[in-house]
Amino acid sequence: MPARQFDLRGLAPGQGPSKRHVASVVDGVDEVVVQGPVQALAAVLNRLWRTERLPAVPVGWEPADDAASRGLARALDLGSGAERELPLVRDDHGGVLLAAGRVTALGEQRAVLSRRFGAQAYADSTLVANGPVTRIDVRPDWTAVDRISVAVVQLPLRPVRRTTGRALQIASEPVQVLRDGVPFDREVTKWTWYADDRVRWRLRP
Missing domain, CATH: 2.60.200.40 (Tumour Suppressor Smad4)
Known part of the structure; x- marks a missing residue:
């Protein structure tokens, strides 16, 4: 089954996606590709964690063209190598941190x-x-x-x-x-x- 494309490229700087919107797209998928900035990827990973579906659901990312996204893509060596299992930084208020x-x-x-x-x-x-x-x-x-x-x-x-x-x-x-x-x-x-x-x-x- 092809991966679900989740287009969040319209997010403004400093704006996070709606939790309800993320849940409506991510829940039930076997694989997802996130299109958009860092906060879009973080929101999807947070939802997968909250529903106990990490690392069962692989995640692809097509980063936005902003400094934070480019920096994270370089840090993750995105687009090279094989699928990898990566660590996750969280906070005690229920969030995920990927870049800064x-x-x-x-x-x-x-x-x-x-x-x-x-x-x-x-x-x-x-x-x-x-x-x-x-x-x-x-x-x-x-x-x-x-x-x-x-x-x-x-x-x-x-x-x-x-x-x-x-x-x-x-x-x-x-x-x-x-x-x-x-x-x-x-x-x-x-x-x-x-x-x-x-x-x-x-x-x-």
């Missing part, structure tokens, strides 16, 4: 990149933030298995503290979170990203 996550102060993104917020953060057992910071960036590390990269910016134009680990736990003043460019729908004071070593997904080249 960011924690900042509340407000418009352009304005908050120089605004600080109080936070304490651990990458595994390493204290990476303890006091005012400007932002915290997280990326899945596709060169390793079950690992994320963390960058903590305390002040703009100052050295960035970088580390790697399996999980990042943050406790902070009220902040906003971006998952693959899509804002989380409410402010939070606690957040965890982690590479879930119990979960794998199948990428079709």
